[in-house]
Amino acid sequence: MKHKTLKQNxxxxxxxxxxxxxxxxxxxxxxxxxxxHLTTPTTLPSPVKVFQxxxxxxxxxxxxxxxxxxxxxESMKVALSGYFIGVVIGVPLGIAMxxxxxxxxxxxxLFDLLRPVPGIAWLPVMIVLFGIxxxxxAMVIFLSAFIACVINSYxxxxxxxxxxxxxxxxxxxxxxxxLFRIAIPTALPMIFTGLKVALGASxxxxxxxxxxxxxxxxxxxxxxxxxxxxxDIILVGMIxxxxxxxxxxxxxELLQHIFIKQG
Amino acid sequence: xxxxxxxxxxxxxxxxxxxxxQVIGDISIEAERNEILVLFGPGQCGKTTLLKVxxxxxxxxxxxxxxxxxxKTKPGPxxxxxxxxxxxxxxxxxxxxxxxxxxxxxxxxxxxxxRAQRYIDLVGLKGFERSFPIQLSGGMRQRVxxxxxxxxxxxxxxxxxxxxxxxxxxxxxxxxxLERIWEAEKRTIIFVTNNIEEALYLADRVxxxxxxxAAIKREFKIGLPRxxxxxxxxxxxxxxxxxxxxxxAE
Amino acid sequence: MKKKKLNITRAAVGALAILCFLCxxxxxxxxxxxxxRLMPNPAQVFLRLVETTHTKxxxxxxxxxxxxxxxxxxVGFCIASGSGILLGLAMGWNRTIExxxxxxxxxxxxxxxxxxxxxxIVWFGLGEGGKYFIIFVSGFSNVTINVYTGAKxxxxxxxxxxxxxxxxxxxxxxxxxxxxxxxxxxxGLQIAISSxxxxxxxxxxxxxxxxxxxxITAGQGIGDMEQIMVGIIVIGVVGFxxxxxxxxxxxxxxxxxxxxxx
Numbered sequence: 137m138k139h140k141t142l143k144q145n146x147x148x149x150x151x152x153x154x155x156x157x158x159x160x161x162x163x164x165x166x167x168x169x170x171x172x173h174l175t176t177p178t179t180l181p182s183p184v185k186v187f188q189x190x191x192x193x194x195x196x197x198x199x200x201x202x203x204x205x206x207x208x209x210e211s212m213k214v215a216l217s218g219y220f221i222g223v224v225i226g227v228p229l230g231i232a233m234x235x236x237x238x239x240x241x242x243x244x245x246l247f248d249l250l251r252p253v254p255g256i257a258w259l260p261v262m263i264v265l266f267g268i269x270x271x272x273x274a275m276v277i278f279l280s281a282f283i284a285c286v287i288n289s290y291x292x293x294x295x296x297x298x299x300x301x302x303x304x305x306x307x308x309x310x311x312x313x314x315l316f317r318i319a320i321p322t323a324l325p326m327i328f329t330g331l332k333v334a335l336g337a338s339x340x341x342x343x344x345x346x347x348x349x350x351x352x353x354x355x356x357x358x359x360x361x362x363x364x365x366x367x368d369i370i371l372v373g374m375i376x377x378x379x380x381x382x383x384x385x386x387x388x389e390l391l392q393h394i395f396i397k398q399g
Numbered sequence: 400x401x402x403x404x405x406x407x408x409x410x411x412x413x414x415x416x417x418x419x420x421q422v423i424g425d426i427s428i429e430a431e432r433n434e435i436l437v438l439f440g441p442g443q444c445g446k447t448t449l450l451k452v453x454x455x456x457x458x459x460x461x462x463x464x465x466x467x468x469x470x471k472t473k474p475g476p477x478x479x480x481x482x483x484x485x486x487x488x489x490x491x492x493x494x495x496x497x498x499x500x501x502x503x504x505x506x507x508x509x510x511x512x513x514r515a516q517r518y519i520d521l522v523g524l525k526g527f528e529r530s531f532p533i534q535l536s537g538g539m540r541q542r543v544x545x546x547x548x549x550x551x552x553x554x555x556x557x558x559x560x561x562x563x564x565x566x567x568x569x570x571x572x573x574x575x576x577l578e579r580i581w582e583a584e585k586r587t588i589i590f591v592t593n594n595i596e597e598a599l600y601l602a603d604r605v606x607x608x609x610x611x612x613a614a615i616k617r618e619f620k621i622g623l624p625r626x627x628x629x630x631x632x633x634x635x636x637x638x639x640x641x642x643x644x645x646x647x648a649e
Numbered sequence: 650m651k652k653k654k655l656n657i658t659r660a661a662v663g664a665l666a667i668l669c670f671l672c673x674x675x676x677x678x679x680x681x682x683x684x685x686r687l688m689p690n691p692a693q694v695f696l697r698l699v700e701t702t703h704t705k706x707x708x709x710x711x712x713x714x715x716x717x718x719x720x721x722x723x724v725g726f727c728i729a730s731g732s733g734i735l736l737g738l739a740m741g742w743n744r745t746i747e748x749x750x751x752x753x754x755x756x757x758x759x760x761x762x763x764x765x766x767x768x769x770i771v772w773f774g775l776g777e778g779g780k781y782f783i784i785f786v787s788g789f790s791n792v793t794i795n796v797y798t799g800a801k802x803x804x805x806x807x808x809x810x811x812x813x814x815x816x817x818x819x820x821x822x823x824x825x826x827x828x829x830x831x832x833x834x835x836x837g838l839q840i841a842i843s844s845x846x847x848x849x850x851x852x853x854x855x856x857x858x859x860x861x862x863x864x865i866t867a868g869q870g871i872g873d874m875e876q877i878m879v880g881i882i883v884i885g886v887v888g889f890x891x892x893x894x895x896x897x898x899x900x901x902x903x904x905x906x907x908x909x910x911x
Contacts, residue, residue: 153748245663252888254847260869
């Protein structure tokens with residue numbers, strides 16, 4: 137009995153430390169800005185101002201032409217369209233490359249040429265080809281998501297334990313049956329990891345793309361705010377980006393729990 | 400009276416959500432210098448924990464442990480433990496693993512290298528000094544585990560079913576190897592096993608253990624000459640007698 | 650013998666694939682097609698690439714741009730790795746530090762590295778500091794997480810074995826935790842080097858006067874597709890070399906941990 141409460145006590149102590157740590161962080165921020173005025177409002181705004189601006193932005197379309205929700209939805213629209221296409225093409229391709237030798241031998245070299253180029257680097261090409269608009273940004277995001285999905289799906293299938301495949305073969309399973317009944321189910325955790333990594337890459341690429349070529353969206357909002365010396369809007373934008381990204385990530389984890397019965 | 404180690408009234412209880420779980424009852428063990436004492440018992444209950452308690456890696460709920468008269472409460476080089484899983488440091492070579500004890504205890508490089516080489520040769524791994532554990536077979540890894548503890552020159556060597564994970568052939572081989580090594584350099588060994596042949600092959604004394612909570616059922620003195628013959632009539636008779644009094648495994 | 654044969658087949662098919670790709674590229678950008686008006690064919694890009702080695706693109710030749718980009722990525726990467734390894738080890742080993750620092754880390758982690766660009770410009774102006782900061786942010790998070798996982802995953806049996814052999818409590822960290830975490834450190838470093846390289850490109854695209862990222866944005870500005878394509882090729886090649894180098898270092902230092910299928 138005594139041992140149990142000791143362990144519980146330790147856990148509470150650490151939770152308390154964590155909460156205090158965040159509180160202290162905010163407190164130091166507040167003191168540096170509103171109390172000691174160590175920074176100007178144009179470099180680092182106080183947390184109070186950020187908090188106010190955050191809620192203000194839900195209704196105020198100034199100074200960049202849209203509310204926070206509108207910007208967020210706009211960003212999500214672009215990001216998710218590129219992301220979905222990247223997943224829909226990337227995951228099956230990765231699986232095919234790992235499973236079918238001819239596909240592996242032919243496609244992998246080409247993929248290895250594409251892989252080291254960051255998605256965002258393709259933006260100028262896409263702009264010249266498709267102009268400034270949703271399509272060029274979506275293409276950049278598609279590439280970012282696609283690459284991550286292929287890599288992880290490929291790894292997942294390649295890591296199928298030979299033992300499991302041998303068991304399937306002794307039951308007379310065909311090649312396709314082995315793929316769909318054994319290889320893909322065991323690769324699902326890695327495929328979902330790929331979905332999460334791809335989401336992070338897409339979201340990252342989107343923000344940069346919007347900085348460079350957009351009139352709407354969170355990246356645009358952040359960039360505009362810089363030009364008019366409103367770092368509080370920059371921080372609000374960054375927070376909104378972070379929260380949205382985190383929520384989408386949790387959604388994928390939820391899907392993972394539904395699709396994968398085992399941890 | 401040459402008692403190297405004296406454990407008195409050791410008990411161990413683990414607290415758990417469903418109430419306390421007593422793993423070790425009331426055990427008192429003594430071993431003399433250079434004797435091989437085998438703790439023999441079925442199942443997985445208590446024996447490993449007992450060795451960990453003796454080694455100081457787990458605190459005893461009650462009881463005391465004395466090495467050469469001095470009380471022992473923390474893990475240290477006076478009690479070396481050979482793990483069932485070998486627990487070798489994967490980033491070190493054979494030489495690195497074997498010389499680790501002397502190294503962290505401050506022995507100079509030249510001396511500890513020589514010492515380590517002696518024990519690497521003793522366990523039959525000459526030539527494998529620069530291999531990593533991942534490159535060695537199970538039996539070879541266990542030899543490194545034994546050499547590493549030997550090299551640290553402990554008062555007592557504790558061996559926790561060291562050959563449990565090996566195939567039958569290698570197991571026989573390792574039993575004979577250990578016997579040869581011990582003959583060449585005598586040490587006090589407390590050896591845990593659930594294999595009766597292994598127990599009788601190695602032991603000067605066998606303590607038959609009960610199941611959970613672990614306690615000593617009976618003691619057998621084994622007077623057979625070494626190296627022992629698995630088919631010797633006395634060997635077989637002892638085997639029959641001990642097997643008949645052992646608790647069934649849970 | 651069989652393995653060697655397979656490797657030759659693999660290389661041959663690979664070469665064939667690249668050849669097909671180049672032919673496709675040539676065909677798609679031939680005279681008169683809409684794509685042909687917008688994009689150069691492979692030969693033009695190659696010639697342009699050679700030309701940039703001795704002709705300036707903006708302020709520097711391609712070598713100058715490459716060196717600037719490399720300098721930025723290496724500085725940022727080193728700062729990110731150093732601090733990430735320190736923080737990851739500290740959080741993984743010491744529960745107080747974990748309780749204190751992890752919440753702040755987890756709050757900042759969901760923010761995509763490139764979202765920091767605007768803030769970096771506000772704080773550091775248009776100079777190099779801002780770029781180093783972005784590259785640092787890109788690499789830091791991954792390194793920390795991987796090292797943290799590694800430090801937490803140290804096998805307690807190894808710690809017990811070390812103590813049993815006579816290792817003092819203070820030395821356990823350097824003697825056991827750090828070597829045990831090395832494979833995890835390298836996993837983090839591998840991811841970090843590619844995200845750092847991507848960050849350099851992005852940072853240079855947004856705000857720079859030289860570097861490969863600048864080169865492709867400048868190309869877009871004047872409608873020079875060849876310049877853009879040359880830039881992309883160089884980005885790809887350097888990115889590939891950086892990853893390969895990292896993998897080489899890892900296989901040397903982590904030879905002991907190659908997991909074998911049993």
